[in-house]
Amino acid sequence: MAERLTRITTALAVLAVAAVAAVISYQHAYELVSSHGESGITAxxxxxxxxxxxxxxxxxxxDASRSGRHVPGLAKWSLGVGIVATVGANVAHGMNHGIVGALVSAWPAVALVGSFELLMMLTRRVASTDPQERENPARDEIGSALVHVGTIGTIVAQSTEEAILADYVASLNGPGRPLSQRFLxxxxxxxxxxxxxxxxxxxxxQLA
Structure with a gap:
């Protein structure tokens, strides 16, 4: 329960930071685009x-990480380009106020990118600890095989006991002496x- 509460509060904190950073980063980029020739819906x-x-x-x-597939190169490239673009736009927005202004303006973009990655890490962690996601197919197959073997062993053991019992009871009802334990x-x-x-x-x- 405590671990689940920790995950929920962590996710909420990350989402809150991401939302605030996204709004500020968008505003910086919008002002930059508007001041360089774009307007209206395009800006x-x-x-x-x-x-x-x-x-x-x-x-x-x-998705590739959770399914165990190779991460597409285009996804890595797109992530890198997107990070450079959003950070660069925020830096350019604050350049008129010097180095400090550029760093302050760039911070929301950095926080947004960091929030994205933290959210991805949290999602992967939750998926890896989910009972359905962490089931090992190989382990399940081995477990099923062991259960199957155990069931067969039980059936064989029961059949052997029943056979011994049947032989002994039959010998009691026969004309000769009962079968010896050594013989059985x-x-x-x-x-x-x-x-x-x-x-x-x-x-x-049973003897009757």
Whole structure:
């Protein structure tokens, strides 16, 4: 319960930081694009393509990681380009205020990228600890095989006991003497003590 609560609060914190950073980063990129010749719907959509590319590439990388597939090179390249674009746009937005202004302006973009990656790490961790996700097919096959072998062994053991019991009871009802425990042990390939246990467990009702 405590671990689940920790994961939930961590995810909420990461999402909150990502949301705030996304809004500020978008505003910086929008102002930069608007001041360099773009206007209207174009100026408003261009910033989305930067952060959207990071999100899309991160999702592809996450999916490949969770399914055990090789991460596509295009996803890595797109993630790198998206990070450079959004950080570069924020840096350029603050350059008019010197180095410090550029660093301050770039921080939301850095926080946004970091939040994306933290969210991906958290998602991978949750998936790896999920009972359905961490099932090992090979281990399940081995477990099924062991259960199958154990079941066969139980059936064989029961059949052997039943055969010994049937032979002994039949000899009691026959014209000759009852079969000896030694004979039954040698016939069925078991220990004489096992035969003694089986024979001694016969109830009067079974003999009737």
């Amino acid at each position: 408003r959509l261009v910033p989305f393509t930067m952060d959207g590319l990071i999100w899309a590439a991160s999702m592809v990388i996450l 042990a040698e016939k069925h390939g078991v220990d004489r003590r096992k035969v003694r246990q089986i024979v001694s467990a016969i109830s009067p009702r």
